[in-house]
Amino acid sequence: MKLRNRLIIAFLTITIIPIxxxxxxxxxxxxxxxxxIDRTYGISGTTxxxxxxxxxxxxxxxxxxxxxxxxxxxxxxxxxxxxTYLKEFNQNLxxxxxxxxxxxxxxxxxxxxxxxxxxxxxxQLPKYxxxxxxxxxxxxxxxxxxxxxxQIDFLYPGxxxxxAFIVTDVSNVIPEVEQFFVDMLFGIVTVLILSACLLVVWxxxxxxxxxxxxxxxxxxxxxxxxxxxxxxxxxxxLGKLCMDLEDMRRRLKVxxxxxxxxxxxxxxxxxxxxxxxxxxVTAIKGYAEGIMDGVADTPExxxxxxxxxxxxxxxxxxxxxxxxxxxxxxxxRIPYNFNIISVNEYFKDCxxxxxxxxxxxxxxxxxxxxxxxxxxxxxDAEQIKRVVHNIINNSLKYMDKPKAKINLRIKDVGDFxxxxxxxxxxxxxxxDMPNIFxxxxxxxxxxxxxxxxxxxxxxxVKKIVEEHGGKIWATSREETxxxxxxxxxxxxxxxxxx
Numbered sequence: 001m002k003l004r005n006r007l008i009i010a011f012l013t014i015t016i017i018p019i020x021x022x023x024x025x026x027x028x029x030x031x032x033x034x035x036x037i038d039r040t041y042g043i044s045g046t047t048x049x050x051x052x053x054x055x056x057x058x059x060x061x062x063x064x065x066x067x068x069x070x071x072x073x074x075x076x077x078x079x080x081x082x083x084t085y086l087k088e089f090n091q092n093l094x095x096x097x098x099x100x101x102x103x104x105x106x107x108x109x110x111x112x113x114x115x116x117x118x119x120x121x122x123x124q125l126p127k128y129x130x131x132x133x134x135x136x137x138x139x140x141x142x143x144x145x146x147x148x149x150x151q152i153d154f155l156y157p158g159x160x161x162x163x164a165f166i167v168t169d170v171s172n173v174i175p176e177v178e179q180f181f182v183d184m185l186f187g188i189v190t191v192l193i194l195s196a197c198l199l200v201v202w203x204x205x206x207x208x209x210x211x212x213x214x215x216x217x218x219x220x221x222x223x224x225x226x227x228x229x230x231x232x233x234x235x236x237x238l239g240k241l242c243m244d245l246e247d248m249r250r251r252l253k254v255x256x257x258x259x260x261x262x263x264x265x266x267x268x269x270x271x272x273x274x275x276x277x278x279x280x281v282t283a284i285k286g287y288a289e290g291i292m293d294g295v296a297d298t299p300e301x302x303x304x305x306x307x308x309x310x311x312x313x314x315x316x317x318x319x320x321x322x323x324x325x326x327x328x329x330x331x332x333r334i335p336y337n338f339n340i341i342s343v344n345e346y347f348k349d350c351x352x353x354x355x356x357x358x359x360x361x362x363x364x365x366x367x368x369x370x371x372x373x374x375x376x377x378x379x380d381a382e383q384i385k386r387v388v389h390n391i392i393n394n395s396l397k398y399m400d401k402p403k404a405k406i407n408l409r410i411k412d413v414g415d416f417x418x419x420x421x422x423x424x425x426x427x428x429x430x431x432d433m434p435n436i437f438x439x440x441x442x443x444x445x446x447x448x449x450x451x452x453x454x455x456x457x458x459x460x461v462k463k464i465v466e467e468h469g470g471k472i473w474a475t476s477r478e479e480t481x482x483x484x485x486x487x488x489x490x491x492x493x494x495x496x497x498x
Contacts, residue, residue: 007200015196022188062098062166065089066150069100069164073154080154080162086110093166101125101165104156113167120144121167128153128161138168146170210238214245226253276319280312287312322456336380336467340491343375343417347410350388358406363396366407371417376491383464384488388421390457391484395423416470416487427478436474437462461486 069089072079079085080102090100090112099112101122111118124141131139131151138148148168156162210233217230230246232239287305296302328334351367358365392406401424409420428436437458465472465486476482 007204010203011196011200014199015193018192018196019189022192023185062093062148062150062168065093065098066152066166069166070152073152073162073164077154077162078157080164081156083110086112097170098166098168101167103128103163103165105160105162117169118167121147121149121165125149125163125165126151128163206234207238209233210242214242217245217249221249221252226256273319273323277316280315283312284309322460325460334383336383338378338380340376341379341381342373343371343377343410344369344373346381346384347408347419350385351408354388354392354406354408358392361396361404363404363406366405368407368409371410371412375412375417377417377488378491379468379488380464384468387461387464387486388419390461391421392423394457395421395425395482398425399423400426412490413487415492416489418485418487420483420485422481422483424481427480427482428474428476429478433474433476437472 086100086102090110093099093112099118100110101108101112101118102110103125108122111122120143121141124145126139138150141147141149146169148170150166152164152166154162154164213230213233217228220226220228226249228249230242230249232242232246287309290296291302291305296305325334347367347369351365355365355367388408395406396404405422405424407420407422409422411418411420462472465488468488470486470488472484472486474482474484
């Protein structure tokens with residue numbers, strides 16, 4: 001259904017139904033009020049018309065002031081000589097179309113209204129003691145007076161006779177009551193229609209504001225601008241739509257940022273590969289030219305040149321294999337072969353291989369195992385071996401001590417086994433520590449070609465460890481050495497209840 005049709009139906013609904021209900025409530029309220037009047041004042045057969053002409057009901061307007069004044073003249077008649085008190089008392093009567101007259105002897109000593117207004121009433125006032133007002137009955141003055149009068153007789157402190165009159169003007173009661181009902185009905189209808197209009201405007205704005213925001217958001221997305229935030233204004237259908245659109249914007253922004261980062265890393269990778277391959281290629285070309293030009297004119301030189309060419313080719317092959325492996329592991333195309341492995345047996349074999357390899361390079365190697373025989377893990381043996389070798393190769397690459405040392409420690413740390421690889425190299429600067437596991441990061445900003453490598457060895461290590469559900473970190477002190485730590489969760493058999 002179109003929004004316009006929805007608003008028309010909503011307008012008709014919130015206008016007609018409330019008006020009908022309001023009229024019904026007014027009728028019901030009037031009947032109930034008439035019943036209350038009947039029970040309260042003993043008037044039978046009252047109607048709305050009789051209510052508007054009921055002097056008995058109007059007399060009740062001054063009931064409370066009458067009782068208060070009656071109490072005052074009984075307890076403290078001296079106050080009736082106090083002009084300030086009489087003015088204050090009369091002031092409270094004005095809102096009820098009522099005023100006060102006070103007579104002392106035959107003289108009117110206080111008039112609470114204009115002289116012209118009170119003149120017709122004063123001329124009809126009864127004498128002291130002429131009216132039986134024991135029960136507070138009102139006296140009706142007709143003619144020009146059109147008033148209800150209540151008389152209270154009392155004696156002043158000096159013995160003079162006094163009378164207080166509470167006068168209620170009823171001359172305009174009937175048209176005012178009738179006008180009140182007309183105004184009440186007109187006011188209800190006006191308020192309901194105005195409320196309906198306001199509600200329609202509120203509904204319209206409640207729909208259009210989020211729609212405009214979403215339209216602006218889609219235009220920004222279309223133009224490639226993702227640096228904004230779309231906040232829902234309410235928890236409704238449109239609010240949820242705004243949240244979905246905001247979620248889409250965030251994902252698009254993340255994807256865009258990842259693409260920028262990926263493109264930057266690809267450019268950096270190409271630059272790294274170009275730089276790292278240029279050195280061995282240049283060396284190979286130089287030694288090959290030396291052979292072709294006859295520079296290697298002795299068997300010893302020839303052997304040296306050929307071995308150098310072979311070593312440089314191996315460096316290139318290692319670099320290419322490392323980059324190829326990282327591209328596969330980064331795109332999750334490396335099939336892991338997870339098995340249950342005995343920690344002691346696996347790292348014992350690993351340590352034996354490392355001992356032979358490191359001794360050939362004149363590196364002192366220490367192996368320390370603090371794990372019980374029964375401890376096992378679920379891991380890919382080949383990839384964990386790659387982790388260990390990459391860390392050690394990285395240590396040797398930046399080793400600056402004449403006597404290199406590498407220590408391998410295996411520890412049991414609760415639900416995990418912890419592997420520590422410690423070296424006595426030159427260490428890593430504190431500023432470089434947060435970035436050592438980032439792709440293509442090298443703490444050696446000069447990119448000394450003698451170091452070799454692509455700067456992705458430790459990023460490969462981190463990726464493999466995390467794929468095993470573990471974690472890797474490092475501590476280091478410059479000129480002292482570095483220790484790499486990684487943990488792998490232990491294998492625990494779940495008992496089967498028979």
